[in-house]
Amino acid sequence: MEIDKLISQCIKKDRKAQKEFYLLFADRLMNVSMRYCHDIPSAKDVLQNSFVKIFTHLDQFDHKRGNIDNWTVRIVINEALQYSRKTKRIQYDLEDQPMEYDEHKLPDVISSMQAADLMKLIDQLPEGFRYVFYMYEVEGFKHKDIAEQLKITESTSRSQLTRAKKMLRNFIDKQKSIELC
Template identity: 40%
Template sequence: MVQLLNSYISLVIERVTMTDEQLVKECVSGSQSAQKKFYDLFAKKMMGVCLRYTNNYEEAQDVLQDGFIKVFNKLPDFESKGSLEGWVRRIMVNTALDAYRKAKKYQKDVDVDSVGFMLDSKDFIVESINADDLLKIIRAIPEGYRVVFNMFAIEGYSHKEIAEQLGVTESTSKSQYSRAKKMLRKILIEKNFVEESERGH
């Protein structure tokens, strides 16, 4: 009886501590339980990614669904050399960008020159802002600016990579990012997350 219990405990521990490589292998082999575990593991985080690139929850759900279809189709190609979450995230971002490009032509020149605020990177580490509020603030800026801001400040793309992905020049990417920072700074001040006296010069 004790031996049976120990065997059961060992099995549970093995399932809990399954590595990313093992999980991918089981998903590729067609295990539905592994695929469900994979989805449950990443769905919430990836939904957050999709929400930042879309205009509403329904659009984000569509991107998430399309993204996971691509993820499962590409799983056999995952080489376990880097982070599995990072790999899934990159596919989700690319799926969101595909949806964005299909939806509308990239926004270029919106007159926000009258917004005289500069946003320093430190302003995004504001303890009083929870994840939901930060998401709402980011989604409050025009879609074109939001996409560039997400790619550069959050996903870590270079302006050269952004330009290639969106079919614009590097200078346009930099301009969009600068204007996004100004608009976000303005919103942060309006919502009293940042003091107006802290504005950059």
């Protein structure tokens, strides 16, 4: 079934179509949820709430303004953000003062890392850094979109990303030195 037809069926509250839609997006959105949550139970909670919102507000989806993938990812991220706020996990201020961009480039070693290893390192980043890093580097959002979603300024988003990368490089350097020892 074409995605547009599937969406229109879901809007009509066709349970069969809704399940098909769910199965189509569940894995991808679970990955998204996992990136923003610390554990699987939290990710599941976020995903469950996200799907309820997706199906409830699917009629508001405007395919002219974006594709369904981005729309659903935004909902999951937003839900994860709310979840984090509820559980008070965000322990830093997203409205941190913007800093100048420096030359903190990610080391070349990152290219040879496995995804799981990299994610373990990213998980060690503060919540806010992690959000910006994932949203920019993995989800492909622009700083404008990130700022809108996280309710911060664009410059803050940029500085958070720079700091995240700097911190990530430190983690990698630290890990390399441990390995050398």
